[in-house]
Amino acid sequence: MNKKVILDKRPIGLPSEEVWRYETSEIPTPEEGQFVVKHEYVSLDPAMRGWMNDVPSYIPPVALGDVMRAGTIGKVVASKNDKFPVGAIVSGGGGVQQYSLGDGKNEFLVPANDALMPKFLGAMGMPGMTAYFGILDVGKIKEGDRVLVSGAAGAVGSVVGQIAKIIGCEVVGIAGGPDKCKHVVDTLGFDDCVDYKSPDFKSALRASLPKGIDVYFDNVGGETLDMALAKLRKGARVVLCGAISQYNTTGQIQGPKNYLSLLINRASMQGLIVFDYKDRYGEAVMQIGQWVAEGKLKTDEDIYEGIENFHSTFLRLFNGNKRGKLILKVN
Ligand SMILES: NC(=O)c1ccc[n+]([C@@H]2O[C@H](COP(=O)([O-])OP(=O)(O)OC[C@H]3O[C@@H](n4cnc5c(N)ncnc54)[C@H](OP(=O)(O)O)[C@@H]3O)[C@@H](O)[C@H]2O)c1
Structure with a gap:
């Protein structure tokens, strides 16, 4: 089953737990050209707060009733897309849920292994x-x-x-x-x-x-x-x-x-x-990766566990009770 966090109400001020609700549904099945990603980690970013407001911005707000938008990284567990085979590590905007369906338009294959996945949401993401x-x-x-x-x-x-x-x-x-x-x-x-x-x-x-x-x-x-x-x-x-x-x-x-x-x-x-720099991400990943490998740039991830802890973990962005890149492990 797929546990997910749904935006239920628009927040006023600091979001309270009631603005989201938890739902569980069947894990999706891929159609031709699609694949299913089992998310290991969900990225928690300050921008998520802006996406909850129903105001014009650089992307549309999260609609009420939709899965809360978030960056994700995980492994393909079922696929009908040759470019995203089972076992591939994929980064994308899968949202605050344990599984998502992709078609390759907004997902990237990431040259990571299990240990490196969090870095691809942080300094390499x-x-x-x-x-x-x-x-x-x-x-x-x-x-x-x-x-x-x-x-x-x-x-x-x-x-x-x-x-x-x-x-x-x-x-x-x-x-x-x-x-x-x-x-x-x-x-x-x-x-x-x-x-x-x-x-x-x-x-x-x-x-x-x-x-x-x-x-x-x-x-x-x-x-x-x-x-x-x-x-x-x-x-x-x-x-x-x-x-x-x-x-x-x-x-x-x-x-x-x-x-x-x-x-x-x-x-x-x-x-x-x-x-706006999407077409040049490769250049940045290469350079940052090199600096990390040379020991010139340190990466810092702060990882919490459990999709049911989404709200309290999200608040750490605003109360400062975390250091480096804030990440939620959801599987
Ligand atoms: N323009 C873009 O494309 C883009 C992309 C990514 C991120 N951003 C923006 O970049 C900023 C940093 O993002 P991030 O992902 O790196 O988040 P972050 O810095 O890892 O996490 C947020 C941090 O902000 C600090 N903070 C919270 N409330 C504050 C307040 N009232 N006054 C001062 N500091 C406060 C806290 O640090 P302390 O413990 O030090 O208070 C907290 O740890 C955010 O504003 C985010 O929206 C923009």
Whole structure:
């Protein structure tokens, strides 16, 4: 049987457990050209919160009554598609369920083994692609740049900062709590990390950026974005990747006040949607894979178990009670 998580109601603010319901159905049977994937892991991403809102976005919202949309990785267990034979490891958007039906249009064969599967949801998967194209193509970093990264202990931010270090930048991270900041510096190799949950956050951030910043990679938005704007140097680039501090806001989204800094500094601020780089994912996977193999880039996955624990695990994205890429093992 296939256990699945269905979106039942639209959330207001932080989603409560009642917005989803659990259902069980027969495992699907493939028709000609189709295959069935048994999901090992489901990717839990902040974007899932946005997909629950019935508002225009870069993709349509999850419809009420549909399986909750999510990235997945698993093995083909039944197939009528020669390109996706039984045993192949497949990544796709199979949703929060134990099995899904694919036809190869939105699924990728992944050169993983059982142990590597979680990495293909993290540094070698969508968050890694986001980091790679965001910091290199949009942020246009070069050696010697001063780079600030929020969400620095998370799936995207941890890879952004490490790539910037590989390129030869000076990198400061922002993360929640002293333990995460220590990890960002000691393990991930950032030059410094500022704890945004500390009462001294503002002064500590100012102190860590005495010469300002050339690139700000924004994962959190809100007040932190405003503080970063105030520190831009001439010609700086701001990469708008995400704004997690605003995703559960029930009132007005907090927009930047310090935007005149862009004008004064001839700086730019550009949004990024990783799916626009789909045709170049191969390039990023190869390069990140090489850095990982050479020991230059560390990957970090935080894996929880059981599809019935979806709600409490999902909330870890917002309460910070996790480190690196958040993953749910569902089979
Ligand atoms: N544009 C794209 O194509 C694209 C693709 C992927 C991801 N994203 C965005 O990139 C950002 C990071 O995604 P991710 O997958 O790497 O998630 P993540 O950083 O692994 O997980 C979310 C983290 O955000 C931090 N956080 C939660 N609430 C916060 C708040 N109110 N203020 C500041 N920080 C808060 C927490 O870290 P702490 O413990 O440090 O607080 C938490 O661990 C998200 O905004 C996401 O939407 C964008």
